Structures are given as C-alpha cells and as structure tokens.
Amino acid sequence: MKAWIMKAPAAIHTRPLQLIDFPIREPAEDEIRLRVSTCGVCRTDLHVVEGELPLRHSPLIPGHQIVGIIDAVGSAVDEFAVGDRVGVAWLHRTCGKCKFCLDGNENLCDQPDFTGWTVDGGYAEYVIAAAKFTYKIPAAFDDVQAAPLLCAGIIGFRCLRLTGWTAVEWRGASLGIYGFGAAGHIAIQLARARGSDVYVCTRDRERHQALAEELGATWVGGASEKPPVQLDASIIFAPAGELVPVALDAVRKGGVVVLGGIHMSPIPSFNYSLIYGERMLRSVANNTREDGKDFLLEAASVPVRTHTQTFSFPETPEALIALKEDAIKGAGVIVV
Ligand SMILES: [Zn+2]
C-alpha cells in the first residue's frame, strides 16, 4: 500500500513525511483492517510530526480520524463484518486491567496505545484497528463529514462533558470557546443545540471568526479579548498557555475552564485572585469509548454539520502545513 511515514520528528515545513510503499499486514484475532476512505488532520498529528509529543514508534504512519470500509476481520471479531463502514479514533486500545480502566476511566489508562502515535494510523491506504475501539458511523454523515467527528468532535464533546453541567444547566448558560478550529466548530454546534450562548475568542478574522459567526456565536472577538459578559465556563482549544489566565479572568465564581489540547505552551504564573472564588481549571486527556458513542448519537441528532477542507492523498503534507498556519476553515480532511 501507499503510506505517508515519518522517521524522526522535524518542523512540518522541512517535509518530514515521506510517501512510500509499505507492507499491508493481516489483522490479529481481535483486530479489523480498513481500506481507508478519509482521514482528518488534527493538531495532535502536528505535535507528533514536529516532536512536541515524543517519538514512540518509527517509522510511523500518523493520522487518527479515520473512516473506511472493513476489508478483513480477525477470527475473534463478532461485532463487525467485511464491508461495514466504521471509524477509528485516537484511543487505539487500553489495557483493561489498570485501576483507571477498571474504574471506568479508560481515557487515563496506564498502558494505552494511540492511533497514529504508538501504532500506525490513517495517512495510508489501509489501517489496522482494535475492533472493540472502533465506531459505527451514523448514516447521516458521509466519509468526509465523518472524519473530523472522530477526534475533534469526540474531544470537544468530552470538554463539554467536563463542565459538569446537566441538560438543564446548559440551557441559557454562557460558554466561552478559545481557539476555533476543527474542535471548536463542532463544540459550538452541540452547545447551541443544548441551549447555550457561545462566546468565541480566536485570532484569524477571515476564517475562524467568520465561521464562528456563521455557526451562531453570540459574540466573536480576538484571542485574548474579554467577552462582554461573565462566562459560566470556557474551553481552551488553542495550544496557547497564555490564554489560561485570560480565560480564568473571564469566568464567574465557581466556573470551570477546560483545557482541550494534548499539548500546550507553558502557562504563565498568575495571581491567586484569578482562580479564587472556587473557579476550576481542568484538562481533558483522550476519551472513553462511551464518550465516542454518546457523541456520535448526539452529533447525528443535532445534526452537526462539519465544515471541511479536503486535500488529496498526495497533498497530505500540505494539509498539515495549512493547519500549522491556521489556514483551514473548519477541519482538514485527506481523501485517500
Ligand atoms: Zn488500563
């Protein structure tokens, strides 16, 4: 098969990805193999390719928002069959034995594998996945629309979940979103459907701010601009630590600021008064399978409409360069 691999991390502009012929392997007994149709590009792919996340596997095929058709199944797989359309996400598999797995917090597993980081991902014509960590894709979404749901969507959903709000509390609440790329443009659609007003702080007037307005933001401002009301909660999707004190300053007493990224630049020190008043700051790490399933159901019922910019398979490096330059409106998707 054709696959994009990286051997060692380097700045994306120096073209660390190479297109090569790569062997196709057979699935193990609990695995499936997909013929890849689409693969979303995620900021985490950039963190992997550029070395902000340590190299765990080399050569590595990145990519973890994969939609495809199953073309082979392992002998112990009973939930899927050849020909099924499925999605593969970041959480490739967990150990099932550690305290976190046993307590229902498999997103925090001590021995996890991640698609496109510790095992090969979807910047390729075929990919292997663990059947039990694979999702059915609702019929409402075509392959391009579905790809960004698998990380940007699921992680955005978990960020909303970690506000701790009930369905009633979402109604009329004021939610801030800092950084408005793939995850932000999905999270706003869920939050609006749940009855909240959304305040978006993001740079890039032309693409990100325009899309936020299109998707019904109550107010749109610059990355560190202060919204006109006190917010009940905020999510920071931008990997910019300097936004943490900015977001804390805009949230009410008892409010929560959720950090949605896997990597963030250092957080500057700030006065205790910013977090006093029982304000909370918490990160999101990965997702559980339950998050994924619950999200896909909600996304289909809203229905969420992903705004995508497609790239052909040979253009994969250009997709990552565009992401790095904040030049994608919505989510980038590679059509394999
Ligand atoms: Zn575990």
Ligand SMILES: [Zn+2]
């Ligand atoms: Zn991702």
